[in-house]
Amino acid sequence: MSEQSRIHSLVARFGASADRLVVPSGDDAAVVKPAGAVSVTSIDAVVEGVHFELPAWPLAAVGRKAVAAALSDLAAMGASAGEVYVAAGLPKDLSEAEFDALCDGIAAAADACGAGVAGGDLSSASELWLSVTVVGYAAGENAVVTRAGAQPGDAVVVTGVLGGSVRALELIGDGADPSDPRLAKQFAPIPRFAAGAALAAHGATAMIDISDGLARDAGQLAAAGSAQLSIELELIPLAEGIEDAASAAASGEEYELLATLPQGQVESASTAVAETGTTLTVIGRVTEGSGVDLLDVDGSRVEVRGFDHFD
Amino acid sequence: MSEQSRIHSLVARFGASADRLVVPSGDDAAVVKPAGAVSVTSIDAVVEGVHFELPAWPLAAVGRKAVAAALSDLAAMGASAGEVYVAAGLPKDLSEAEFDALCDGIAAAADACGAGVAGGDLSSASELWLSVTVVGYAAGENAVVTRAGAQPGDAVVVTGVLGGSVRALELIGDGADPSDPRLAKQFAPIPRFAAGAALAAHGATAMIDISDGLARDAGQLAAAGSAQLSIELELIPLAEGIEDAASAAASGEEYELLATLPQGQVESASTAVAETGTTLTVIGRVTEGSGVDLLDVDGSRVEVRGFDHFD
Numbered sequence: 001m002s003e004q005s006r007i008h009s010l011v012a013r014f015g016a017s018a019d020r021l022v023v024p025s026g027d028d029a030a031v032v033k034p035a036g037a038v039s040v041t042s043i044d045a046v047v048e049g050v051h052f053e054l055p056a057w058p059l060a061a062v063g064r065k066a067v068a069a070a071l072s073d074l075a076a077m078g079a080s081a082g083e084v085y086v087a088a089g090l091p092k093d094l095s096e097a098e099f100d101a102l103c104d105g106i107a108a109a110a111d112a113c114g115a116g117v118a119g120g121d122l123s124s125a126s127e128l129w130l131s132v133t134v135v136g137y138a139a140g141e142n143a144v145v146t147r148a149g150a151q152p153g154d155a156v157v158v159t160g161v162l163g164g165s166v167r168a169l170e171l172i173g174d175g176a177d178p179s180d181p182r183l184a185k186q187f188a189p190i191p192r193f194a195a196g197a198a199l200a201a202h203g204a205t206a207m208i209d210i211s212d213g214l215a216r217d218a219g220q221l222a223a224a225g226s227a228q229l230s231i232e233l234e235l236i237p238l239a240e241g242i243e244d245a246a247s248a249a250a251s252g253e254e255y256e257l258l259a260t261l262p263q264g265q266v267e268s269a270s271t272a273v274a275e276t277g278t279t280l281t282v283i284g285r286v287t288e289g290s291g292v293d294l295l296d297v298d299g300s301r302v303e304v305r306g307f308d309h310f311d
Numbered sequence: 312m313s314e315q316s317r318i319h320s321l322v323a324r325f326g327a328s329a330d331r332l333v334v335p336s337g338d339d340a341a342v343v344k345p346a347g348a349v350s351v352t353s354i355d356a357v358v359e360g361v362h363f364e365l366p367a368w369p370l371a372a373v374g375r376k377a378v379a380a381a382l383s384d385l386a387a388m389g390a391s392a393g394e395v396y397v398a399a400g401l402p403k404d405l406s407e408a409e410f411d412a413l414c415d416g417i418a419a420a421a422d423a424c425g426a427g428v429a430g431g432d433l434s435s436a437s438e439l440w441l442s443v444t445v446v447g448y449a450a451g452e453n454a455v456v457t458r459a460g461a462q463p464g465d466a467v468v469v470t471g472v473l474g475g476s477v478r479a480l481e482l483i484g485d486g487a488d489p490s491d492p493r494l495a496k497q498f499a500p501i502p503r504f505a506a507g508a509a510l511a512a513h514g515a516t517a518m519i520d521i522s523d524g525l526a527r528d529a530g531q532l533a534a535a536g537s538a539q540l541s542i543e544l545e546l547i548p549l550a551e552g553i554e555d556a557a558s559a560a561a562s563g564e565e566y567e568l569l570a571t572l573p574q575g576q577v578e579s580a581s582t583a584v585a586e587t588g589t590t591l592t593v594i595g596r597v598t599e600g601s602g603v604d605l606l607d608v609d610g611s612r613v614e615v616r617g618f619d620h621f622d
Contacts, residue, residue, distance in 0.1 A: 009609070022349060022452040022455075023452075023455065027388070027457045027458050027459075027535070028353065028384040028385075028387040028388050028457075028518075028519060028520060029351045029352055029353035029384045029387075029388050029447070030351070030352050030353070030386055031349050031350070031351050031388070031449070031452060031455050031457075032350045032351075032352065033348065033349055033350075033452070034345045034349075034350055037344065038342050038343060038344055039335060039342070039343045039344075039345055039350065039446075040340045040341070040343075041340055041341050041343065041394070041395040041396060041429065041430060041444075041446065042339060042340035042341070042396075042430060043397070043398050043430050043431065043432050043442075043444060044398070044432050045398040045399075045400065045432050045433075045434050045442065047400055047435070047436050048436075049437070050434055050436070051434070073339040073340045074340055075341075076339040076340075076341070077338070077339050077340050079340070083352070085352060085353075085354040086354070087354050087355070087356040087442040088356075089356065089358055089400075089440055097406055118352065118355050119352060119353060120354065121354050121355050121356050121442075122356075123356050123357075123358045123361055123362070123440075123441065124358070124361055125358050125361070125438065126360070126437055126438055127436065127437055127438075129400055129434075129436065129440070131354075131356065131398040131432075131442030133352075133354060133396055133398075133444035134340075135350075135352070135446075136340070138342070141333040141334075141342060141344070144333075144334065144342050145339050146334050146338045146339075146342075147339065148338075199592075207339075208339060210338060210601075224338070225518075243514060263474065264550045272533055287444075299566050301419055
């Protein structure tokens with residue numbers, strides 16, 4: 001199948017953005033009517049041997065993870081999901097069945113968020129990689145929640161539970177069955193669009209998705225907001241089977257949302273997030289200062305390293 | 312330098328889109344106020360060993376070519392240039408100086424078109440690749456010129472001169488000095504934004520940029536428009552030093568614009584394109600039928616194969 005046919009087969013599978021898509025891929029470029037006053041755009045790449053290993057990763061999981069990871073950045077702004085554009089480097093020995101599985105994963109991730117694939121480009125390469133650009137929308141520039149804005153006195157909150165992602169990586173490394181549901185945090189992560197929108201609507205002052213580990217991403221909010229985040233380890237909500245809060249605080253690629261929120265908004269935000277099917281947990285507070293304090297139950301500071309891929 | 316610092320250094324070099332850019336890269340995503348009622352988006356990747364060879368290509372040329380090739384797709388819609396998002400796979404042995412040169416090339420290509428780099432992602436990889444997503448704008452869906460729309464009776468027109476790109480590839484293969492100006496068609500291609508806008512404003516019915524060769528790209532206009540394009544080889548404007556029109560018709564990556572235009576608009580469009588600093592040449596006409604007829608001076612049909620990279 002030619003590059004053109006492969007790209008068309010990929011785009012033809014998607015209809016989610018049909019309303020916005022005036023001219024679909026196949027022309028020189030896709031033409032889209034923006035679904036909001038501001039566009040929110042992010043680009044994210046995954047590379048074989050860096051972000052995933054073959055054959056340990058099913059091709060569908062590679063596609064799904066790549067697109068979900070990119071979309072998660074939009075959820076972290078409180079934006080909606082719009083279009084997905086995928087460039088891929090394909091090893092010459094990638095079979096049609098493997099290419100189809102890759103597309104299935106891309107489709108599943110986009111569909112799960114109401115996004116549509118609007119364009120693509122394929123090339124041969126010596127290792128598999130995907131570069132995913134995602135475009136979302138918000139009602140205006142004040143409707144997006146950036147990393148900056150944490151205010152002393154705010155609560156530090158996190159969606160869902162943490163630690164499952166690093167556990168999943170360990171299980172994949174140990175050769176676990178790909179159908180083991182504990183691998184889903186890596187193979188089929190779910191960006192928190194509904195929770196992100198709920199947090200944005202309920203006054204979140206700063207927000208980020210957890211990709212480099214809670215500790216390191218909290219550091220990003222602290223740096224962007226010129227504030228200090230004090231987080232109590234014992235308050236971190238742990239995934240089933242995870243007992244070490246410090247390990248959960250270092251676990252990257254969780255794609256949960258970490259936000260700061262005025263104390264008076266915590267209750268209503270928690271209710272709104274619960275209605276999206278996940279939980280919101282207060283894990284600390286914002287103070288004057290800089291950086292992140294991770295505090296053990298006795299009040300002592302804990303050092304937690306961030307999450308790095310093995311590059 | 313960390314990935315984050317490298318990305319920031321890349322984004323910090325650009326200010327062109329500052330007006331539109333509400334939140335620059337460095338947050339989870341870039342937030343942009345669209346500069347038109349519709350957004351026009353394309354994604355394009357270049358891979359070492361497929362689209363360019365190292366060390367024959369200076370790193371600045373790799374960056375410049377990758378971004379210019381992607382932007383050319385927007386010019387071919389009659390759209391303006393907006394934001395550029397770059398993901399890159401970097402070999403571990405890429406030096407800081409080489410990375411800087413790559414960024415210089417990206418900067419030069421974006422600057423030349425009034426675009427701004429608004430986001431990026433870097434990863435290690437075993438070979439160098441760049442994936443470039445470009446976003447442009449148009450006043451509305453009727454303001455963009457797609458590949459479909461060629462009408463029987465229309466003139467077939469092309470900007471600039473052809474054949475220089477394949478000649479440049481040959482010279483690069485022969486180890487020519489990178490400063491040889493004849494290599495510029497590959498090392499520093501110029502997307503035809505002003506000419507594309509002029510053609511759109513003067514009633515172009517269909518338009519494409521020449522990336523796969525005039526003959527093959529004319530085939531795209533014919534297929535999209537359900538019409539036939541009859542092109543006379545002797546009318547094709549040839550680059551200096553190029554004598555074989557058939558070779559010019561097969562030369563890819565020219566990034567000139569091929570368009571169809573009502574006959575009554577040819578004169579005004581030519582004047583408008585001339586004001587942008589290049590030429591517009593009538594090379595044939597649109598008829599009922601399908602496909603492309605490339606006609607020699609005696610009226611006989613000529614077979615011209617398209618341009619393919621060596622993958």
